[in-house]
Amino acid sequence: MNQGIKNTQFEFPGQLDFYKGKVRDVYIFDQVIAVVATDRISAFDVVLPKPIPYKGQVLNQIASYFLASTAEIVPNWVTSTPDPNVTIGKKCIPFKVEMVIRGYLAGHAWREYKAGKRSICGVALPDGLKENDQLPTPIITPTTKADQGHDEDISRENILSQGIVSEKDYLQLEQYTRELYQSGSEMARSKGLILVDTKYEFGKFEDKILLIDEIHTPDSSRYFYLDGYEKRQQEGLEQKQLSKEFVRQWLIENGFQGKEGQTIPEMTPEIIESISNRYIELYEHITGKTFQAANSKDASNRIKEAILANI
Missing domain, CATH: 3.30.200.20 (Phosphorylase Kinase; domain 1)
Structure with missing residues (x-):
């Protein structure tokens, strides 16, 4: 090699x-x-x-x-x-936020939930969820985009109140994020995979919002194998996944x-x-x-x- x-x-x-x-x-x-x-x-x-x-x-x-x-x-x-x-x-x-969207309780979100948090980036989560459970509906949990060091969770309210992104642009980013996640999920399912969570980055070119960076890669996304997912969840087993x-x-x-x-x-x-x-x-x-x-x-x-x- x-x-x-x-x-x-x-x-x-x-x-x-x-x-x-x-x-x-x-x-x-x-x-x-x-x-x-x-x-x-x-x-x-x-x-x-x-x-x-x-x-x-x-x-x-x-x-x-x-x-x-x-x-x-x-x-x-x-x-x-x-x-x-x-x-x-x-x-x-580039916009100074990363648009993270989660359809399942995994990774960072699960670690926060396990520690007792029932709100991530201002989004409430119900009690009684297990690791890797499908969420009632996909949630957007943005992070700041750090040039150096760690990205930090941030709520929609703080993004708008701090003027990081205008309300008009942020609503468009949310819409694009949900549409991209739905498309990515459908494409993954057609290949026998579940798109668990992912992130998108956006920027402006000549005042037009464009999708930038990478999408749906193993660095930016988490995938489970669809076959056996339900059985593993019922039995409390780890999910077979393709991700980082x-x-x-x-x-x-x-x-x-x-x-x-x-x-x-x-x-x-x-x-x-x-x-x-x-x-x-x-x-x-x-x-x-x-x-x-x-x-x-x-x-x-x-x-x-x-x-x-x-x-």
């Missing part, structure tokens, strides 16, 4: 700026951006020390698949995908939740390969396509040439 793409460091004609996110390297030009999905992996808002081979390709190609399929619901930022790890698109001004949650669980079991003083456990070759295989499995399951690994021999030059030809 290849070593993975941990960083890119290019300088292009006309390049105005560069931004290194948790996973993506973003090359900024006058009207467009070139986004490289690296093989970095983050959990609890911490970038882990070793890359996961093919993870970036999986994320980029799943995102491309879903962005194309939802373009009639909401316009998006993409203009081309010239390489398995690269997307070129419009340079939008198993990475978080591995970290938790090894004493790491991103808190000060905690040490990231060793990422052995076996752990790295298992994570890579999970990402590939999700790609094949959700798209119905066989994964074709990109040439990794000179990945850096391959990516550079793809960007140069499309900016």
Whole structure:
């Protein structure tokens, strides 16, 4: 297995700026951006020390698949995908919130619920729910979009009162979020999966709201297998899932939740390969396509040439 793409460091004609996110390297030009999905992996808002081979390709190609399929619901930022790890698109001004939507009580929401909270981001939850239960109706639980450090839960009321997003725009974001989640859920179900929860990011380009970043990938979403879901819930068993949650669980079991003083456990070759295989499995399951690994021999030059030809 290849070593993975941990960083890119290019300088292009006309390049105005560069931004290194948790996973993506973003090359900024006058009207467009070139986004490289690296093989970095983050959990609890911490970038882990070793890359996961093919993870970036999986994320980029799943995102491309879903962005194309939802373009009639909401316009998006993409203009081309010239390489398995690269997307070129419009340079939008992002909203400072992430629109998280949950159809099931899992992950962060379950941890909050288990701790006794019956309201998340101002949304009330009923008593008596179990982990991974379907919620009475999908709920939107936004988070702030932090440039550095941890994203924080925030309510609709606080978003509006603090002027983070105008009421008109926020209502549109909520509508888009619900429509995208319904579409994503239907597509997942057709492939034998349940879209448990996910997040969407939006921005503005020439005063028009566009869907930006990735959607419905294992980094931004949680999937359960549909087959056996009800039986597992009835018997109190763990759900079989395709998501990054198993990475978080591995970290938790090894004493790491991103808190000060905690040490990231060793990422052995076996752990790295298992994570890579999970990402590939999700790609094949959700798209119905066989994964074709990109040439990794000179990945850096391959990516550079793809960007140069499309900016």
